[in-house]
Amino acid sequence: MSNADFELTGKTALITGAGRGIGLATARRLAAAGAHVIIADYIAENGEAAAAEIESMGRKSLFIEVDVRSSASVDSMAARALAAFPQIDILVCNAGIAQAVAAEDCSDEDWLNMLAVNLNGVFWCCRAIGKHMLERGSGAIVNTASMSGMISNTPQPQAHYNAAKAGVIMLTKSLAGEWAGRGVRVNCVSPGYIGTDMTAEGMANADWYPTWLAMTPQGRVGAPEDVAAAIYYLASPAAKYTTGSNLVVDGGYTAW
Template sequence: MYLQKYDLHGRVAVVTGAGQGIGLCAAQALGEAGATVVIAEKIPERIASAVQELAQAGITAHGAPLDVTDSAAVEAFAENVVKDHGHIDILVNNAGVAVSDVRAEDTTDAHWRMHMAVNLDGLFYCCRGFGKRMLERGSGAIVNIGSMSGFIVNKPQPQSFYNASKAAVHHLTRSLAAEWGARGVRVNAVAPTYIETPLTRFGMQNGEMYKTWLDMTPMRRVGQPEEIASVVLFLASDAASLLTGSIVLADGGYTCW
């Protein structure tokens, strides 16, 4: 009974930023559970490598370029998924940027806008574009990738722009959940700690910064992309049928202190 709730056969899942890291692992998790996976990735070369890697895991994935900051492109992408696959059941909003260690007073307009454009605007465009199609069918699950930075202020690196964007993602998640809950579409988010991906390499290569990260984490380690993908799979599946508007912290205990 319970394992059947994780069965995603017959469902179509779109994962943004799925060319590497958390997105790629989320695509694999959903594919292993039986979903038809569609990779939406800005960098074409990453699409080819991701499709190949998933194929080696026995998963047939489809992919196409997508810049989530282009609202018209998002709308066209969503329409094409429906044309090619008939429907959209799952959306994982993973595309994001983090160029940290920049003080607030030194943050340029361009730096601020880049983070808001990808982390918040692009996420909303995808929720709107794909969510619209889910609402028409009366069912769907959206999983947004937030961050523990939406709850706390990281140290020692300054990154007010990133923290603000992820806090907004969390509240947008709750707002959409409240608006769409009665219409069959669930919207939840995962809030990870530091995960070993290209985005955190700058800190992991800085001995003092990395030590602070670990000292502030009860589990004394960073996370791995597959650990977040496991949470994504849960939230996207019927095992989480009563969850909407939830922000699931996967932070190694970081926010306990």
């Protein structure tokens, strides 16, 4: 193994939810390693700004507006990406939402919307871009799961989020097994609490935030860059013997 195994020059990555937070940090990280990066998000303003920033780093970029809840929208994202770039080498399925709601008050709409973004969305993207990777016999997919797929968060109630993320971990393993013999690796990362827009409400909550810190051995939340580094490793040739894994980046939360 050499530093060349961490080199992404000439490769193209597509990242969903890359307009801000963990997705944006990942776009910057992969671009710094040499990759061209396609930014996919449903907030156009953030996505356009992210694509401009990647171009300012000397890489090619493109913003594609997508709603990952819709397989038609995802298929059209894949078609647009492959019309603009000859191939997609790396797919990061990272778009996600969070919501705190007690299970007994969780409406059909809340439940279905959570599953639509956080689980269906990952599958639609893996299926659309995975097909292209299988045809070429090469590709690396990294899904953003969560420690919430392994532990039940507290004090905020979020059964639908936790269930969706557990689904992402098992979807990752299932696809890894199906596609390992055809050159496509599929892994996921499971972040603990990371300081982004998603956690801003919780970090401002006088009950939740101290509980999160007390339950985290490192006693702090992580940065988006901490997760981006793990995604980078799994996406890079350095991880060529790694598939079906779930890399936990949680300051030790799940160790206690």
